[in-house]
Amino acid sequence: MYSVNYHRATSVADAAKLVKSGDAKLLSGGMTLIPAMKTRLAAPSDLVDLSRIKELQGVKVSGKTVTIGAATTHYDVANDEKLKKACPALAHMASLIGDPAVRHRGTIGGSIANNDPAADYPAALLALGATIVTNKREIGADKFFKGLFETALKDGEIITAVSFSAPAKAAYEKFRNPASRYAIVGVFVAKGKDGVSVAVTGAGDDGVFRSKEIEAALVKNFAASALDGVKVPAKNLMTDIHASAEYRANLIAVMAKRAVAAANV
Amino acid sequence: MGIEGVGARVARKEDKRFITGAGRYVDDMVVPGMKHAAFVRSPHAHAQIKKIDVKKAQAMPGVIGVLTGKELKADGIGNLICGWMIHSKDGSPMKMGAWSPLAVDKVRYVGDAVVIVVAETKGQARDAAEAVEITYKELKAVVDATKALEKGAPQLHPEAESNLIFDWEIGDAKATDAAIKAAAHVTRMKIVNNRLVPNAMEPRAALGHYDKAEDHYTCWTTSQNPHVARLVMSAFYNIAPENKLRVIAPDVGGGFGSKIYIYPEEIVCLWASKKTGVPVKWVADRTESFLSDAHGRDHVSTVEMAFDKNNRITGLKVDTIANLGAYMSLFSSCVPTYLYATLLSGQYDIPAIHANVRTVYTNTAPVDAYRGAGRPEATYLLERTMEAAARELGVSPAELRRTNFITSFPHQTPVIMNYDAGDYAASLDAATKASDYAGFAKRKAAAAKKGLLRGIGMSCYIEACGIAPSAAVGSLGAGVGLWESAEVRVNAVGTIEVLTGSHSHGQGHETTFAQLVNERFGVPIDSVSIVHGDTDKVQMGMGTYGSRSGAVGMSAIVKALDKVEAKAKKIAAHLLEADEGDIVIENGALKVAGTDKNIPWFQMALAAYTAHNLPGGMEPGLKETAFYDPSNFTFPAGCYICEVEIDPETGTTEIVQFVAADDFGNIINPMIVEGQVHGGIAQGIGQALLEGAHYDASGQLLTASYMDYTMPRADDLPSFKVSTSNTPCPSNPLGIKGCGEAGAIGSPPAVINAITDAIGITDIAMPASPSTVWAAIRAATKH
Structure with a gap:
């Protein structure tokens, strides 16, 4: 790994400011980015860690509407009791990602921002017709996923949550x-x-x-x-x-x- | 058998440090002033080196030295060699191309080492390695051995025309051709044995330390045979004479053969240490392991098996092309010849055999011995062909094998080996019983109801272990003898150190070797220490591979124990005023048989060292050395039966039952033996279902990480049903045959036979991954 400056953002606004420094990358679990850095395939100058930002955490269910904070780990999605009732398929899907270590670190926002062509969340969000909420706007899943590792996100734009209406089945x-x-x-x-x-x-x-x-x-x-x-x-x-x-x-x-x-x- | 003696299931002494993370591996070694190395490796499979510019790298922070092959050559460091001479059938010696530890003019595979960078930290060494500027002129590459032999193929070495290293044969061509001509039935197959990457848990590593004051080198390295490393580095690579070179192989985390060989990195680290004046450590990362560890297997063969009208095999003709990669690794030449073709008789009485083997250079990592080494390739070829023959002849695979079993011993095969003992029917019976072979049809029908294809396959393997009688291997071209040494040191208080030339890198020697001493002298295994892996401590040894540590290494210990026992009895007889012949060793004491007169073991030992009252003329002390040179190979054998269920929708194969019935001769620790069998079967199933090194046409290794190379995981494997029915080996004092490789040898054909049975096809490529199986099912149903 090359040397890198690490920043722990305290809020979305803080992260938005920090991500402007140098050739910075947002870090939200790092399950893809960190291995790429370790093998020297990625070399950001700065990392802005989103994983401790309170406002990005957790699952909310209100009526049929499900909202998941971008920095919610796969483990927390898989084990959220409200979600298991509202949309058990998504909780189950999260339980199938990687291994326990990955599920405790990796986040929904990190996964969809990376848009690995073999990642699980993109399929779920596209099928659920989810909305991806960023610090700038709201984007429909059908517009968000653009290709291999490509999304509609602009430079420095930060995903804050995803939301969808729970399906019948x-x-x-x-x-x-x-x-x-x-x-x-x-x-x-x-x-x-x-x-x-x-x-x-x-x-x-x-x-x-x-x-x-x-x-x-x-x-x-x-x-x-x-x-x-x-x-x-x-x-x-x-x-x-x-x-x-x-x-x-x-x-x-x-x-x-x-x-x-x-x-x- | 006591609770710690021969035959006892003693928990492994060494596991305490391994499972608590307290093992000491090369990467744990720290020497004052030690610095770190990174290698610049070729990104091309085949290219000329036009220019190497190290200026930028030398100016990087923390850099101590950036060294090239030119400087290495100038210092007289030798090329790497293959230590087993094979002659082609025309009498010409094998064509060994030059392998410089650092490439000088040309690179021949992706991962070929070109430059070493030494720096204060590992990170700095890697940063500087990236700053080394090498200008290459790319050449066309060839990765497939068959294609490398074709006219117009890219040429790797000027020494080897058409990339052919040797064209060798064994057996009687005329008699075999005649048998095929006269046969009632001939089964013909093309057999491909897939290339594997060894994947030891611990990557290779080396720490080279040149001590200027003493003009002495020390090399800590991940080796299965440190003495061979020292010998080769002294005699051929001109590092230093043996007395000025100490090689230490501390705890080593798995080898499977890949750590037998001397690689460029340890040579270069030693040389670089002298050159830079600092101790130099290099530890491979996983990518380097994939690229540069010697790979295994990679054979393409055709086979003809002839039968008479009674279904007895009358002849076997084999033609094999073996891919040896870009350079000849240390023992690469003997793997597809004397460790392969000499086993082509299998468990069967075959009157005529002929095998032709061509070995070939390609732009891939060097290929050498990997768990089983040649014997898995022979077994796969033979047992796949037996299964196909049984189907063609319309007889039960078990019965066809039984019809052809060798039943009297000793048995001389037409391909050198003289089998000394065995009972192949006993293993077959044990395996068919344990697997409820007779009840298979019912299980297949039940699976069909669930929409699953169920198949059963067997494999009756034999291998040659206990490698090997020195004079015999010498006459076949080996550059070394394959005996083993041992030294038994009884300390003044009766505790014991056993120094052995065998090397443990997972085999549990610290336990089994101590059990042997406990059995003999009654000393608790905690009072017995096994010392190995250091050329300064152990005088000489040939290391661990070919399932030889039990049959050869322990036999040497037995010889040394015999000498210790003889002297101990003399001392005891003298002290007890008895006849030497009346002394027996029981429960930790030397006794006069039939009396209550005795002297405890420790007291006898103390007497040996106080020397106050020894028999007249006896030297003080109690320490004996022995060398054991085996008189024959040993021949473990067995029968494996695999049962699979395939989901035709996805091609997923589940192994629903795996039975292993082995004959290992006598067993010291059944728990450790079972562990070896489990590990071996896991590797064999890995080869059959999961593993395969895949180069693209340009020579890039596509399976260079665990994202693409499938290692067996626990959930890929069933719970194995293992058993043994043993016939003691007559040629060594312990009756041991060896068990380290059996699982990896016997299992791949059993798995593939089961899959082809389930689908109803003749052949399928390994690894039989879900996509391969699905495609095979689709092709079978289309026709």
Whole structure:
């Protein structure tokens, strides 16, 4: 690791000021950034740590509306009693991220700001039609995730929370990369007042996306059997040493089916 | 057997320091004035070095020295060598290309060391390493051994035309061809054995210290055989004569073969210490381990197995291409030859065998012995072919094997080995019983109801351990003898130190070797210390690999114990005024048999050192040395049965049952043996299902971290059912065969046989990852 200046921000305003210094990066868990720095693949001059900012912590549920502070850890999302009632699928998804050490450090804001094409949260937020709240504005999930490690965030813009309306039914199923155990394919299905939404992570050439084919089949009938024979095209899916595009296409259908079955339990 | 004697499940003495984080590894060593090194490594698989500019790096903060291969050459440091000479079938010696510890003109794989930077801190050394400017002219690379042999392929070494190192054969080609021609049935297979990265938990490390006042070097290094390291560094690399070079291998966190070899880094650290005047420490990071530890396996073979009308094998013909990487590592040449082709008879009575092996340079990390070394490749080839043959012949795989078992011993195979003892049917029976082999059809039907494909596969392996009779290996080209030494020092109060040339890097020697002493003299194992891993303490030794520490290392200890016992009895007889022949050792005392006259062990020891009253002419003291040179290899064998369930939707394979029935000869500590089997099976399942080194066409290692290289995790593995049915080895005094590699040798074919059985296909590539299995199922159902 190269030497770096570490700043612990006390408030969002404080962080917004600190992030202007040098070639600074925001740190919110650091589950991707710190390993990249240790292998010298990333070399920010300054780190602005958001993880101790009180206003960014915790899960709030008010009626159907769920709001999660950006610096809430995966562990806290997975174990929040209110969330487990309002949207158990998201709590369960958080419990599947990484390992216990990662879940105690990694945060929802850090994950979506990084937008790893194999991360779990992007699929959930896209399927839930979530809103990403920053210190400047509110951005719809469909506008927020722009591609591989790309988001709509501007330089220095800080995510403060995400919010969404709890769906009637939802579930997440992921098929893990045998080595990294990130998603080779992760499928989040949600059935809410605006219809059925199915988002896929780990597979897209351009990051998280919604599967039209799966959604079309489920709109008519939100049942696993509705997906029998549904084919997902391999076009625009990733091929790497772990999985071909065709294999990923197959897994999208299989994981979607299993997710729908879980959502209907 | 006492509670700490031979056969007892004694908890490992060494685990207290290991599990409390108190082990002492090379990286824990601190020498006054010590500085830190970083290596600049080639980012290219194949390139000419046009220019190295170190000026910027030298000016960086904390930098003490930036040294290149040119300076190393100028100081007379030698090239790395392969210590086992193989001759091609035309009589020509193997074509060994030059391997400079720091590349001078050319780099030949990604990770090839080019420059060493020594600085005050590790971070400063790395910063400066990045500031070294090297101008390369990139050359075309080749990573695939078959392609490297093709016309027009990039050439790695001027010494080796067409990248061919040697073209070697063993056995009787004529007789084998005749057997195939006359056969009632011939099974033909192409067998690929995937390349693996060893992944010892502790990365390689070296600390070189040149003491100017004494003109003496000390090297702390992660070695499985420190004496061999000293020998090679003295005799070939011109570091220093042996008396001026001490090599210490302290606690070493796993090796699996990868720490047998002498690598560039320890040579360069020693040289750099003299050059810079400071002790120099280097510790690999995980990426360096992936790139530069000697890899394992990487064979491509074709095989023809001929049968008569009674399903008896009449001939076996094998053609193998083995990828040795960019340079010939220390023992690389013997792995695909004498450790591989000599095992091609397996457990079977095969009258005619012929194997041809070509070894090839490619732009990849050097390949050398990795847990099993050649024997897993032989077993995989043979046991995959047996399984395919059984399916083609329409007979039970178990019965086809049984039909062909060797049943009388000694048995001379057509490929050098003379099997001394074994009972292959006993292991097969034990494994089929433990796995309820007969009940498989029912389980398969039950799985099918759940939509799962269930398969069963077996593997009857044999290996040659206890490496090895010195004269025999010498005649086959080995540059060293493979005996072992031991020294037993009885202290004046009766406690004992055993000095051994074996090296423990996870095997539990501190416990098992002490159990041997306890069995003999009744001394508690806490009063027995095992000393190893230091050339200043142990006179000479050949180290630990090839499951040799029990069969060879402990046999040397037995010989030394024999001498100690003889002298102790003489002393006791003298003190007890009895006949030497009447003295027996029981419960920690030397007794006159049939009487209550006795002298405690410690009192006898004290008498040896006070020397007040010793038999006339006897020298004081009680310390004996012995060297043991085995008269034959040992032949552990066994039968493994694997049962899998595959989810056809995702291609995920779950191992639902794994049975191992081994014959290891006599066993000192069953708990440690089971641990070895468990670890070996985990590695074998790793090879079959999870692990595989993957280079892209340009020679970049795509699996250079745990994000992409799949190591077995606990949840990938079932609970193993292991058992032994042992036939003692007749050639060594303890009857030990060895158990360190068996698991890794026997398990891959059992797993793949189970998977191909489940899907109903002939072959599948290792690692049989979910995507590979899914694609195989899809291809099978399309046709």
